Amino acid sequence: MNPIQRAVSLVCAACALAAFGVHAQSSTEQEIEKYRQQVGEENPAELWEMRGEALWKQPRGPKHASLEQCDIGLGPGVVKGAYTVLPKYFADTGKVQDLESRLVTCMETLQGLTREEATKNHFGSGPKRSPMEALVAYITSESRGIPMHVSVSRPEEKEAYEIGKKMFFYRAGPHDFACATCHGHPNLRIRLQDLPNLTDPKDAQRAYTTWPGYRVSQGEVRTMQHRLNDCYRQQRFPEPGYASDAVTALTMYLAVNANGGKYNGPAVKR
Amino acid sequence: MNNHKLRIAALAAGTALVVAGCAALTSSHDAERDAVALMKKDFHSRGQATLDRLDQDEVQKACTRYAETGKLPEGEAQHLQQAQLATVKYPADGDYLGDWKAGEKIAQTGKGKQWNEKPTAKAGGNCYACHQLAKHELSYGTIGPSLYHFGRTRGYGVDMQKYVYAKVYNPQAFTACSSMPRFGYHGILTEQQIKDVVALLLDPKSPVNQ
Numbered sequence: 001m002n003p004i005q006r007a008v009s010l011v012c013a014a015c016a017l018a019a020f021g022v023h024a025q026s027s028t029e030q031e032i033e034k035y036r037q038q039v040g041e042e043n044p045a046e047l048w049e050m051r052g053e054a055l056w057k058q059p060r061g062p063k064h065a066s067l068e069q070c071d072i073g074l075g076p077g078v079v080k081g082a083y084t085v086l087p088k089y090f091a092d093t094g095k096v097q098d099l100e101s102r103l104v105t106c107m108e109t110l111q112g113l114t115r116e117e118a119t120k121n122h123f124g125s126g127p128k129r130s131p132m133e134a135l136v137a138y139i140t141s142e143s144r145g146i147p148m149h150v151s152v153s154r155p156e157e158k159e160a161y162e163i164g165k166k167m168f169f170y171r172a173g174p175h176d177f178a179c180a181t182c183h184g185h186p187n188l189r190i191r192l193q194d195l196p197n198l199t200d201p202k203d204a205q206r207a208y209t210t211w212p213g214y215r216v217s218q219g220e221v222r223t224m225q226h227r228l229n230d231c232y233r234q235q236r237f238p239e240p241g242y243a244s245d246a247v248t249a250l251t252m253y254l255a256v257n258a259n260g261g262k263y264n265g266p267a268v269k270r
Numbered sequence: 271m272n273n274h275k276l277r278i279a280a281l282a283a284g285t286a287l288v289v290a291g292c293a294a295l296t297s298s299h300d301a302e303r304d305a306v307a308l309m310k311k312d313f314h315s316r317g318q319a320t321l322d323r324l325d326q327d328e329v330q331k332a333c334t335r336y337a338e339t340g341k342l343p344e345g346e347a348q349h350l351q352q353a354q355l356a357t358v359k360y361p362a363d364g365d366y367l368g369d370w371k372a373g374e375k376i377a378q379t380g381k382g383k384q385w386n387e388k389p390t391a392k393a394g395g396n397c398y399a400c401h402q403l404a405k406h407e408l409s410y411g412t413i414g415p416s417l418y419h420f421g422r423t424r425g426y427g428v429d430m431q432k433y434v435y436a437k438v439y440n441p442q443a444f445t446a447c448s449s450m451p452r453f454g455y456h457g458i459l460t461e462q463q464i465k466d467v468v469a470l471l472l473d474p475k476s477p478v479n480q
Binding site: 159162163164165166167169170171172173174175176177178180181182184185187188189190191192193195233234236237238239240241244245246247249 | 298301302304305306308309311312313314315316319320321323324325326329330333334337338383384385386398399400409410411412413449451452456457458
């Protein structure tokens with residue numbers, strides 16, 4: 001089998017598993033373990049990684065340029081390890097940016113796309129595939145095995161971290177929830193889903209370094225933006241803007257808490 | 271655009287204070303103000319989840335303020351609980367016990383108030399997300415304590431019924447900064463629905479008490 005065929009057959013195995021449903025008795029870890037045994041060491045996210053690499057190199061937009069000269073943290077064109085330093089302050093925009101926010105910037109500056117064009121279809125579904133999810137899968141995969149080392153040495157970075165921390169503990173809405181309600185205490189579950197305590201380095205490392213993830217329940221690779229969006233929905237908050245400064249600040253808080261953890265995504269998630 | 275520049279300026283000012291080694295309290299206060307401003311700039315209404323949901327009431331404010339450090343000071347907690355107890359609207363008919371079968375359904379569903387749902391759709395209580403209740407339901411969460419055998423161990427009397435009604439209506443009336451949603455206060459559950467979950471906990475025939 002060529003890589004594409006192999007990846008397609010893996011995706012189908014995942015669909016079958018999702019359709020099969022899960023036993024009420026099994027915890028999240030057990031579900032994922034069972035799934036891993038079915039697909040072996042393979043990960044359907046590979047399909048997204050391959051598509052993302054092609055997109056990275058493909059000339060697009062009015063300027064007919066690829067993204068290969070994009071600076072995503074370690075200088076123009078450097079992909080290897082770049083994800084482990086994000087979010088980070090970028091002098092050209094004067095902003096702290098995460099990977100998705102940075103990709104939008106490069107699509108605007110290098111390729112000449114508008115922000116609307118760049119962020120259209122940011123969460124793909126089925127045949128309406130997302131270029132973002134593929135690009136992020138590719139770029140993050142190039143950081144596998146490298147420890148997270150996000151810096152807060154610049155005042156802008158420290159400020160983003162502090163704001164993100166406040167957002168994490170901010171209780172509001174009709175359910176009085178904050179992120180901390182579900183992710184601020186050790187060893188909690190919602191139903192059978194284990195909830196990482198994202199204020200604890202060990203849990204934060206395990207959670208952060210495994211996103212983006214191929215979500216078995218959705219048959220898609222989802223990014224951290226998508227995970228946070230879905231948690232905000234459950235939190236009964238209004239919707240955060242895609243690749244916005246607010247999401248970047250919150251991501252900064254999560255990333256710094258995960259510092260030292262070896263990056264291991266895109267992973268397989270329930 | 272202007273807003274954005276202002277915010278950057280505010281950030282820079284806040285930063286200068288930190289760099290100058292000002293009291294931690296000041297920078298924390300600034301970060302909180304900046305966080306709220308940033309959320310209001312970058313979040314948008316979607317369906318029933320409107321932007322004004324970011325505005326906090328007294329309880330949410332107080333509980334956010336102390337979330338990082340732990341507990342509310344004792345006096346403030348007492349005060350908050352008293353004020354919240356006063357918000358509880360008890361049933362006019364004085365009857366707290368509904369139908370445990372309906373209560374079990376309410377405990378099972380977590381629907382309601384999310385941006386992808388119809389605002390008119392009846393919400394659930396999602397009690398199983400956080401609590402063990404009936405023994406046969408193995409898929410339960412652990413954010414709250416187990417409520418299995420609640421009536422059997424705590425008693426079935428009318429005082430206990432009244433307590434559970436008020437607790438579900440407004441948990442903050444008894445435990446300041448509880449993680450449990452204020453189901454009655456926020457209008458998530460109706461009076462009848464709250465009676466039904468009271469029955470789930472306190473009807474001797476309910477599976478919770480088997």
